[in-house]
Amino acid sequence: MKRTKSKDNPKSAPRAAKSAGQAGRDWQQHDADYAQEQTRYADPIPSRKLILDMLAQHEGPLTLDELIGIFELHKLTQQEALSKRLVAMVREGQLAVNRRGAYGPVTQMNLVAGSVQAHRDGFGFLIPDAGGKDVFLAPKQMRSLMNGDRVLVRVVGLDYKGRPEGVVAEVIERVSRSVVGRLHVERGVSYVIPDNPRVQQDLLIPADDLARAGARHGQMVVAEIVEPPGNRTLPVGRITEILGEHLAPGMEIEAAIRAHSLPHDWPAAVEREAAAIPDTVQPGQIEGREDLRQLPLVTIDGADARDFDDAVHARREKRGGWTLWVAIADVSAYVTPEAPLDKEAFKRGNSVYFPQRVIPMLPEKLSNGLCSLNPDVDRLCMVCEMRVLPDGEIAKSRFFEGVMRSHARLIYEDVAEMLDDPAGAKARQRAAVLPHLQVLSEVFDALFAARSRRGAIDFESTETKIVFSGERKIDRIVPVKRNRAHRLIEECMVAANVEAAKLVEKAKLPNLYRIHEDPDPMKVDTLREFLALKGLSLGGGDKPKAGDFAKVLEQARGRPDVLLIQTVLLRTLMQARYSPGNVGHFGLALTHYAHFTSPIRRYPDLLLHRAIKHAIAKRRLLRRKPDFIYTQEQMEAFGTHCSMTERRADEATREVTTWLKCEYMSHHVGDEFDGTVSGVAPFGLFVELDGLYVDGLVHVSTLKNDYYEFDDRTHRLRGGRNGMSYGLGDRLRIKVARVNLDERKIDLEMIRQLAKAPRARGDVRSDSLQRNDPQSRPSKSRSAKRKSR
Template identity: 40%
Template sequence: MPISPADILKILEKGARRPLTAREILGHLELPRGERQEAVRLLDELAREGVLVSLKGGRFSLPRKVNLVTGPLSVHPEGYGFVSPGDTREGDVFIPGRFLGEAMHGDRVVARVEPGRLKGKSEGRIIRVLERAHQTVVGRFESGDRFGYVVPADPRLHRDIFIPPASTGEARPGQVVVVRLDSFPGKNRNPEGTVVEVLGDAGDPAVEILTIVHKFSLPHTFPSEVEGELPGVPSQVSPSDYSGREDLRDLVTVTIDGESARDFDDAVAVRRETGGRIRLWVSIADVGHYVPEGSAIDREALERGTSVYFPGRCIPMLPEKLSNGICSLNPGVERLAMTAEIVFDEEGNRLESRFYPSLIRSDARLTYTEVRDMVVAEEARVIEAYSGIYPHLLVMKDLAWRLMEMRRRRGSLDFDLPAAEVVLDLRGRLEDIIRSERNLAHRMVEEFMLAANEAVATFLFGRGVPLLYRIHEAPDLEKMQAFQEFAAHFNYGMVLGREGVASRQLQKLLHEAEGRPEERMLNQVLLRSMKQARYDPDNVGHFGLAAELYCHFTSPIRRYPDLVVHRVLRAVLQQGGMKPGRRAQLQRSLPGTGEVTSQRERRAMEAEREIVDLKKCQHMATRVGEVFDGHISGVTPFGCFVELDDVFVEGLLHVSSLGDDFYHYEEELHRLIGEHRRRVFQIGGAVRVQVARVDLERRQIDFSLEEEGDPLRRRKKMKNRPKKAVKRV
């Protein structure tokens, strides 16, 4: 058996009393002569990755045994940072600004842990950069006396980048540019660079998008290798593709999506059967038929990991010829699909399921609004327009309620917190911020997709094949103990065992809080106590859904893990099942695929949040001085975060602006309390605030407290109130 990283780590963990040379490590391993060179190569690779540290004299050690930590560096805009070791036994290490050295935010570094200035506190000093996170930086170009300089768009890159006169290109002051880093920062010097691209003027909506694209290193153009494969992608389904597929064209099948959707990767059909049973067909675009594994299109899709959705623009995972063309389940045309056919009883329990390649033809492209108008509002005009489909929607409504009730019984959590939706005008500029609607039509589609995902995961798990699961680990016991204590102050109880808490306990607590003043507060605190869902071949279940087995199967146009699941399913369904070679290949590749796609998902979420935060700040910059009602959404030692009730914007009410008392932070109760007046600012509490300041570059909105009884400010609020609201259609 070839040597593995675990073999080396075991020696240095348990068998070494000091750092060892490569020769000494090889002696412990007792390797054949032919494998020694591979072991040395592996040692060097582990050192480059920071799993080991290479010391003077050619010796190797585990970082923590020599007071070192390795990991990504996160820099605060104020200039200090933290290193997050991969070893969960170690906490984040604080790095004072004077000890950052040549490291920049995002770099993978080695830091030496040393006694800090405060008694009992340790801090770190960066001694080596293992891997640079940035070769280019996006920011605003300005001209100085002798040098130009670029102010990075990311405030965590807290040093300006000097641009020599010969390296400014055609950039003009105030424009947004992309800079190639020619030298990195030192203790007493800023980084230097060369302008390689001028994006345009700051404030241009298109430039704002490009700025965030570059800031998060999002691939936004397809390489020539991908373009070279596109001529081989057909524009319509060929009859030769029908072979080996079940023909579902006679089923009444529909897609249900938002008004602005352009690609449709899921279609549904239902049929009521005897004994109160309902049969559901969930047909998903067969992307794998058109995207061979290992092709340039496939490699680029993995690199992107997911489509990224900005207001008014999408950066797709797949080229438009696929995502909006042959793979999109457009109405009235034949499309290839992978179908999950599932039968449910009157209680919403899955009785049987079957999976197969299919040929479908969608009968209609419905919007959430149209479905809501039919199954909720019962509008005769819309029902008449879809008279042939309406009876099927009523069956879907019945099934959705069954599935929702089934998930409720088993303890599935549903955080139905209001979300903001940015409305843009034709020029891409902000028009309004409104509450994002989530009606029964949304819930219907969600329930059907959840059911299909769970059924596929159960089927493949039963076949014992490697799979990329969508997992959501149970929250940490320590965080649940803190939440238990917090909830107890509102007279809510929950039982914690040694293994933590069951999702059913949390669901019961949230149900009891429905409609009460503390409902929003409890939802928010609990949500922040949860871990983030991710992709992993090691199944631990999905805590939030209370599902033992769950994967992503329903969106291969916009999520790479779904494409992986499709390929695994196809391999199992083929004659003879999955081949041993394919099984071995998946066992090797899936851990890395899960890590990459989870990271790409987080990157996309951060980028999407960034543009929404920018639009919110731009909106509030025009409303400085206005007064709003809001509620406290978070509490920290330095103040309260307040979410405005009408415009879905969050800002900071800094503790320094509370001049009526000295306020102390009580972490376990998520509140600030006045030392003398005992005034309390707690999550969920109602407050009235005035917009004091907006920092567009840092995406920060600062509030000041608006006290009752000030008629001048009340008149100003009335005077500045918008004259009309934008009606959503």
């Protein structure tokens, strides 16, 4: 246990304790958040920050009674409130409790708090709440844990891959309360095989519970965990819901919703609050807002979109450049802090977009109604008005509350066609809006030029859309091409997001930024070694910028190995997340970035709108407005939660899409296809099938006539005897060998190699075989709506 006492100055600890004691008695004067505590409690108690500071200064952990004595909390209400706060701080991983019931900061007890992410192969990782490197958990540590559990882990060293390795010190919270899976009844033993591959243990179902539930072998069920797993025992559960037959249409979504604990039913309080809101904008709501109803704002979205949260318009200026308006639905006018709607929106974190189904963050009355910028109706909005210079830089901006009326609901494909062919049929049908779109196109050219100058990274990818038949089975999978209209909206949204981030930072308000941290130096070194083999180099020295990555991409365009180079570049980058600490956005090459443009479907955007409104009101009231309702500490918790819900949604939608593709391919077992190697791993080749946009695995064990090893420097599988090798871009003739719907796997067998990917000039061959540790399959970037960034 870490102590403040110093060997060089043994009296330092008593002095610190004495100082801490004085601060405890006069805690109201030392608590920076005391004013905030007064708004929350009739009898205020020390804030979390003060409690952490007090414990950090003390010689060792303190019990509840000791803390009550130090802070001189004489009222029973204060003592009970402090007890509840300490329990919450333990649950959220800020404090740990030792065997005598004393509390200490986890950082000083050499513990790391976080969530467990299980792997189907038995091991797992701790995802730290405070960020930083994930901690590897060996299979032995995972025996008593389930995916999503919150735990405290003590780091004990490094694993064989050089990652921090930990042992579980304490389970903070059993997050996994239920399991979704397929019921199996064999020889009198009933158990549920989890549908989520991250849940590693089967769930035993007692015979009496099976009889009570009335479930049958093979059905999809939801089972509540009544006994968590132990080191030598499986978890025990009881069936709470029968979803239906295994292959019923839509079952994959129902299973994913429950497997990932996605909130999908509206609480009664939320339904009552939504029902009480008028169906139209009321005259009293317009008072004090700027009237933009005559400004020809338009929305541009996908053909199947139902929630329109942004509208745009631009005007040329005589002195050069343009004025750009980005109007965003004013969700904060209807969703007030701590109301049932707000609590449920926070719980969900974001809308989840499945194929043919959406789990919205807000009820349909708001998401598709009052808060959706539908054409020809009044809508409340938050507006970012920007002065765009001819070179694409933003000279100035202002934010204000407004009322608008969308003049047209446009879709990407139509707008792109109108801009490409101003004399065509689409343009003639929309003659009134065409001139405005052409001005927006000019603004886009300027903004994109500025983007290119600052060196933002622009990866290329093929996004796909699933087209269903009448029975809700996949009919086909088609590519979705990003056109000029997609890019136009994206640049307008990025510009507004940047200005919003700058505003709240200038106002010094707690807020969530969308951050994308600099890549890990070790990964950068590995990338440099790889690029050297390709005759390329990454500039920027020890700290390369986004522009250095962009230059490599530009040099790689047109090369036959561009896919491989882009994949390795992507693996080097960090994952974007939400944080109250602004470190900029590496990929976009921006110093300030926050999410402002989608409050209908993202909670961080709603929080940002509240901060902007506070800044506007404070400026109007000459700084007499009370303090902002949120603290930096609260924003830390918001950022962790919203980053989690975003990952949760991504995992759920990816899982459903993978299942649908497997179900589709189950009707093609035995068929032959041509394909391209899209990924290489030590265990085999991932091959994308021509015209289907589906990937399957050619396992290394099925490659004949040789023993193959993975060359981590060239990302190829090489035969040790005959010199055959396979890498990204190679063309293969394959056969669909088998499809496992439960494990969501498509196994392929190679028939023959059609052609190798052409070697790029400057590509250096490496004959040294180095066995690398297993790597996960490279993920392709995808987004239902690129504006989210």
